Amino acid sequence: MMLLMLIAMPLMGALLIAAAPESRTRAIATIGSLAPVAWFAWLCTRFNWHGGGGGMQFEYAVGWFRPLGVTFTVGVDSVAMLLIGLTVLLGPICVIGSYTAISDRIRTYYGWLLVLQAAMTGVFCARDVILFYIFFEFTLVPMYILINLYGSTNRKAAATKFFLYTFTGSLFTLAGLVYVAYRRAAVSGEWTFGFEELAQTCRMFTASEQAWVFWAMLAGFAVKVPLFPVHTWLPLAHTEAPTAGSVVLAGVLLKLGTYGLYRFVLQFCPVAAIEFAPLLAIICCIGILYAGLICWVQTDVKKLVAYSSVSHLGFCILGLFALNATGLQGSVLYMINHGLSTGALFLMIGMMYERYHTRNMKELSGLAAKMPVWATFMVIFTMASVGLPGTNGFVSEFMCLFGAFQAGGAQWKGLSADGSMPVGGTLGVLGPYIAMVAGTGMIVTAIYLLYMLGRVVWGPLVEPAGHGHGHGGHGSHGHDPTGHKGGLPTDLGRREIALLVPLAALCIGIGLYPSSVLETLREPTRATASLMAETMNRMDAPKSEPAGKPVAGVEGGSESVDEGVTQ
């Protein structure tokens, strides 16, 4: 019930917007997005942040489509809780940040923005896989509309590509999940789509079966993340989306993919995850470097940040597939951090665009001279994105790489099964080489982001030709650039600063005192890591036996593995 309020509040806001006159829209949207923040803050006080063993809290279930076994079940652990926190924090920032940028069809805009927030919150809450899928898919609709109605020139193609890519991928995820449910029903005689039940069933599958489920799930989540070969929708969608759309897209929507990988792929198919971890790691490395190099040659600031997301999330997934506690913690933290810093960067670029109507680095330079406050924040967020020590980006990036580095070859044997920080040999199937390659990505990241910073913020002042300064920005449609309407100040106004301060504070706060967040992640990640450790040990054990049934041990031992997670 407590979680339902988080979903219901923005939805009610959206309904009110539809009913109320347009003059009230902004007020309702602001309240509708701020109320969940307050509610979430209250939930935080009730939530047991160090709750045991990845157990779910605030659980709530009602029947829904009974003949199919679909229920409306919600519940959160600290991973989900943090991501929900990110969602509800970015909600009001997007709403308030769009006050000046969006001026026509504002009811549609704010209504769908709130619906989007509700759907995203729902994804992180859902404990029924069909419910998860429903929310997961439903995020497409608002985003499609936001890009399509409020984006820039090429928005139609971008929105369509975004929708079709994600929709197609997730259909295979659905097929995989239904297959698991079918197998579950074959064993227990009862259809259910409950998360725990299906995860337990799937873990008992043979390696080849798990591989099929693994790839089916990956089809949906990899598109959403996005991983290297299927990332092509992202730069387009980001570039064309309105500012708030980009913020939500980078901040939360991409996390649906990483969260799906963390929550589903690792829990459902540990054997396949271990088997394919090296492959995934290589894909991540390619993504990190390739997207990084693309960033280097961008002239459009927004496109640069968009490609940087592909590169950054490569680190995140690399940490995830390190499959040890360090990597997992780093990866989840990365999800939060990327949402904060990249979301903020998109916000910054949006503010710049509102003033200059261009994002082209060739036309812009030395803005620090004109907008010192903006420049200050820009530097902070860019540094957070680069991963400068002292900012949040550093902690998570380092942990992801360190996790991958530690996850060395065959050394996992003889580990403590609780997945605690290994002392000598460690856990995982990646290793130093992978980490080294990915590590070079950090250099590339630094190069392109600092280059961008040096160009746009510092250097001689260059402003777009014929575009003096302090002009009213209004609407990202680019029509009538001289129409002054609600003129923006030269530098950031109080409203804009108020939006950026919490993000900056979090970026630096987590950077300086990361254990505040990492502590809360310890339990769930450790549970996952111990599941991985168990699985690896069992996969390793029958290797001495003749080939042909290499996973027999896994099937037999799944009981104890389950206990390790659900205790």
Add this chain to the structure above:
Amino acid sequence: MTQALPSTMLAAVSMGEKFVAMWPEAFLFITTCVVMVLGLSKSLPVRRMCAPLAGVGLIGAGLIAAAMTPDTLCPLPSMAMYGKVLAAGIGLVLVCLLAGTVDRDFESDVERTGWFDVIRSKRAEFWAFFLFSLTGLMLTAGADDLILLFLALELTSLPTYVMVAISTRRDRSMEAGVKYFFLGALGAAMFLYGFAFIYGGTGHTGLQDIQREVRAQVDAGGINELTMLGLVLAVVGICFKIAAVPMHFYTPDVYQGSSASMAGYLAFVPKAAGFFAIMLVVSCAGWGFGESRAELPGMLRDVLWIIAVLTMTVGNVLALLQSSVKRILAYSSIAHSGYMLVGVIAGPGLDGRGGEFTRNGLAAVLFYLLSYGVMTVGAFAVLACLERRSRDGEIEEADHVADIRGLCKTHPVLGWIMVVSVVGLLGLPPLLGFFGKLPLFTSAISAGEIPLVVILAINSAIAAYYYLRLAYLCYIDPPETSPNLAPLRATPFGSRRVAGMLSAIGVVVLAVVGGKLADATVTAGRYIPPAGQTQQPERAADDDAPTPEHVVAPH
């Protein structure tokens, strides 16, 4: 042969029962006769009673059908009840949709001249044919004999040929009617030919007798070639009714040629009849073959498999290329037939009886028929609500994709109905289309048809493109004003709008409360395996390993 005797006796005994089972149709028939006469009245208020009376007839027939008992002579004993209630329910929406399809200009002539020309009036025929056709649909759902099945299917189809031809005053309606008629006759000839072969191969026309005989043939070494040929021919012939490859060619032309309201009718009624018929015919062979003992017999399965895959793919791919909304919806109707065939292939599941919604492909088909009917009627209702007077003074309905551009701004209600309907057809959760498709997924996976599920998923993704385009045109594109064309305005028939709204509400509401309906489809999709197995107790909970009983001889 010894088995034939008791069954003939049984049939004789149940002749009276059979008539009892036809009360809904009888009621509808009586209404039809009244409608036919009233429509010829000189008094306009009396003539106007046709449609409401048809609605009353449908409500009555639906209520009677809901109180019926299962037909024990049919392999799918409870489908009749569900099918008849479904026909009555969607039929009611269709009554609203079809209002004003015929006699519109004629009535204004009558008003002007004060002279009612009985010959030129089409109202009586139209509504009578409408009811005849629905009577046929109900009979199809309840058929337990090949001859009855053939007659019922033809009763469904024959009136529609005329209805198509008179649905607009344009020549192309006539052309559509003729095209529909000739291809329909070809289809009918084909499945009649198939029925004849089935009779030749088994010596029976009663579905249960055929089922028993097929079982005997299997025990004796394999299904008779004649029987198999008959089954395949029958299925291919019925493909005409459901607009499946290779009998799909007429669909876009006929839908485009007839009025939008009539196209909405065609998208549901013949298709539903076709699916009832296909399930009945296929159930004669039963789903007791293959390795899992839950498959259709080899050749039949292969044929259906190929038809299903081709139908989905052809429908969806060709829909991408269209610029007429009616043609898009026509190809989408083809594609949806392909989806539903997946459920037919999956069959009642491993328990052989179809006790579970998630595994019973037949229940999935029946549920999908309902959801597809609701969604597609909504989309066609929007087209039927928009019209313009073209240069030659004739009424043109909205058809080109440009016509629905910006519909949410110009006609908000219609625009939203369109958006909800097509997004539902797209299968986007949490709307009805998703809950229709999910059981197809679960049943096909349960039946081990993983490749079909993958093809189904790919096709859903292809379909997303054109449905999204329609939704985009309505909701996001700005309205377009063309200097060459008169602007579209709403038709004066409020009931069409009601039909659309009912559909749109159904798409949303049924997704929330559809559980009950799904339960009904499980009952309806119950399959009785051939004699010798009907007496067996319900299967054990663990049915993953198929029990060998499905193939063991009855004696």
